[in-house]
């Protein structure tokens with residue numbers, strides 16, 4: 001009996017962090033998505049912060065504050081934020097776009113040279 005895998009929570013992703021860490025991040029966030037526009041949405045209706053609250057309909061995950069680092073690295077540096085699925089996906093996509101945008105060498109990989 002290890003007990004480690006017997007976690008009682010199920011965020012929308014396979015939890016690679018401990019339940020205690022997840023709970024610390026989520027409770028610190030007030031069980032509400034911490035996105036304040038990083039996903040690209042202004043969240044104006046909810047005062048600049050995503051209004052998604054953790055619950056049955058929406059599950060929040062503890063993800064790296066910097067979407068370009070791995071979750072493992074984020075855990076060891078304690079830079080985690082609570083995000084809902086929509087914001088997490090959009091944030092990651094935005095980060096990838098930003099990375100490719102600032103790296104001119106990447107453009108060549110897409111063969112985007114107009115003839």
Ligand SMILES: [Zn+2]
Pocket residue numbers: 033034035050051052083084085086087088
């Ligand atoms: Zn959100």
Ligand SMILES: [Zn+2]
Pocket residue numbers: 035036037038039040041043050086087
């Ligand atoms: Zn958002």
